[in-house]
Amino acid sequence: MGKRYRTGDQALVREINLSIILNCLRETFPLSRAQLAQITGLNxxxxxxxxxxxxARQFVREIGFDLSESRVQKETL
Known part of the structure; x- marks a missing residue:
């Protein structure tokens, strides 16, 4: 049989995605959830x-609404 490769578990992938979001917010602040989805490729x-x-972990907080791109209010982080 071929070599077996270890795959990441769901908790690891979640922690990686959390880190990606935090890094995006550090680099470009503020961002809406829609903007984060567009930047990261996550749904x-x-x-x-x-x-x-x-x-919940108190790493980020919502600071208001972004009305600049459309008439729909987007919560900004």
Whole structure:
């Protein structure tokens, strides 16, 4: 049989994605969830889940709304 490769588990992937979001926010502040999804390539549902976790851990906080791109209010982090 061929070589077996170890794959990352879901918790590891989640921690990596959390780190990616934090790095994006450090580099470009402020960002909406939609902007984070566009930058990272993660889907909006995943972004929302990860952002909720970062807010719960008190790593990020919402600072207001961005109305610049459309008439739809987007919470800004």
């Amino acid at each position: 909006k549902t995943t972004i929302s889940s990860l952002v909720r976790e970062l807010i």
